[in-house]
Amino acid sequence: MNLLPGMAELLPQVSAWRRDLHTHPELGFQETRTSALVCRELESMGLELMTDFCEAKTAVIGLLRTGREGPVVALRADMDALPMQDEKEVSYRSQNPGVCHACGHDAHTAALLGVARWFSEHREGLRGTLKFVFQPAEEGPAPGGAKLIVESGALDDVDYMVGAHQASAAGAGYIMTKSGVAAASGDFFDIYLSGKGTHGASPDWGNDLIVTASQLVGALQTIVSRRLDPLQPAVVSVCSLQAGEPGAKNVLPAKARLSGTVRAFDEGVRDKIFALMEQMVQNTCALNGCTGVLDRQPMFPSLSNDPKITALVSAAAAEVVGQDHLLLIDQPSTGSEDFAWYTQKIPSCFYMFGAAPTEGPVYGGHHPKFDLDEGALPVTMSVMARAAMTLLEQPVRKKEMR
Numbered sequence: 001m002n003l004l005p006g007m008a009e010l011l012p013q014v015s016a017w018r019r020d021l022h023t024h025p026e027l028g029f030q031e032t033r034t035s036a037l038v039c040r041e042l043e044s045m046g047l048e049l050m051t052d053f054c055e056a057k058t059a060v061i062g063l064l065r066t067g068r069e070g071p072v073v074a075l076r077a078d079m080d081a082l083p084m085q086d087e088k089e090v091s092y093r094s095q096n097p098g099v100c101h102a103c104g105h106d107a108h109t110a111a112l113l114g115v116a117r118w119f120s121e122h123r124e125g126l127r128g129t130l131k132f133v134f135q136p137a138e139e140g141p142a143p144g145g146a147k148l149i150v151e152s153g154a155l156d157d158v159d160y161m162v163g164a165h166q167a168s169a170a171g172a173g174y175i176m177t178k179s180g181v182a183a184a185s186g187d188f189f190d191i192y193l194s195g196k197g198t199h200g201a202s203p204d205w206g207n208d209l210i211v212t213a214s215q216l217v218g219a220l221q222t223i224v225s226r227r228l229d230p231l232q233p234a235v236v237s238v239c240s241l242q243a244g245e246p247g248a249k250n251v252l253p254a255k256a257r258l259s260g261t262v263r264a265f266d267e268g269v270r271d272k273i274f275a276l277m278e279q280m281v282q283n284t285c286a287l288n289g290c291t292g293v294l295d296r297q298p299m300f301p302s303l304s305n306d307p308k309i310t311a312l313v314s315a316a317a318a319e320v321v322g323q324d325h326l327l328l329i330d331q332p333s334t335g336s337e338d339f340a341w342y343t344q345k346i347p348s349c350f351y352m353f354g355a356a357p358t359e360g361p362v363y364g365g366h367h368p369k370f371d372l373d374e375g376a377l378p379v380t381m382s383v384m385a386r387a388a389m390t391l392l393e394q395p396v397r398k399k400e401m402r
């Protein structure tokens, strides 16, 4: 392990920030305490602050200007927690009932503050500008924080961008990168069926929305299996189906609702899936004499890591963890991540750092007992700082709109 000089010494401070945030988690767009802590710390490091620059009021950007010509490099951390109960038995357990940092965004925020502190003390010889982006609402609610930050124009001058996420699949000291498309697009949907309710003994006097909904669930499963190019991966999942009163045995309902998610890796496939869904809803309802409305809620596009930037970040990671601890991933994830919005505008790399606890069972992200190994923090801080220094040496990119 080849941590940057001074990173290991920052761990007590970074751990204290992380545990403070872990004890006081906040949901998306409500990260006021977190945002205040970030502002206070960035200010104490002598960084310039950008606040209240977009619809996501809790977003903060810290600016470090070296005073020398060069590119603008943005580093991003997400700050939001999840609406779930913390079931861990640790001193830094959440004190906010029903809210928990079960995805590690507390660690991302603390680590990025650590990187900002490190650069504030190691700025000599650097050129260009660093933007430390503290983003609200990665987990939603829609449209999430990244889209709003991009739309605000606050990153219009950014040449290159890097983000990172903890992973329970590996221990501290491992870094995982994936060039090209790394995470799926994510969309949600609701399908509302309505018709004429009727007696269970006289289905011919009305519409049977339960049969309609069942046919529709089956039809939707033929999109991926029969209608798309077999070499184009996608997922269509109906995750809830509500119709009728629980236990009802003699009443056919007048309303039904199906809800779920669609994942894809190609924008054309993504749109084709929704066009086919619309046809299936309309035709299945016509067959059964009822009506249906498909409501699509687009969430994130697919996340595409720029091959050149990913190669540079991977090389920086190999300097820190060694080539044998750098895992080059060849399959994208069907998960989605709103860092995708940045990758659409800015050549970027989003990498994963191993952070599985060394003792006891490993619970993955979004589990009520999720925790991570803080020993992973100086590793990702070193990787991010090294990557940023490499990117600051790259040429300034020509941008369409400046």
Ligand SMILES: [Zn+2]
Pocket (backbone or CB within 6 Å): 103, 139, 365, 366
């Ligand atoms: Zn998450």
Ligand SMILES: [Zn+2]
Pocket (backbone or CB within 6 Å): 103, 104, 105, 138, 165
């Ligand atoms: Zn996350």
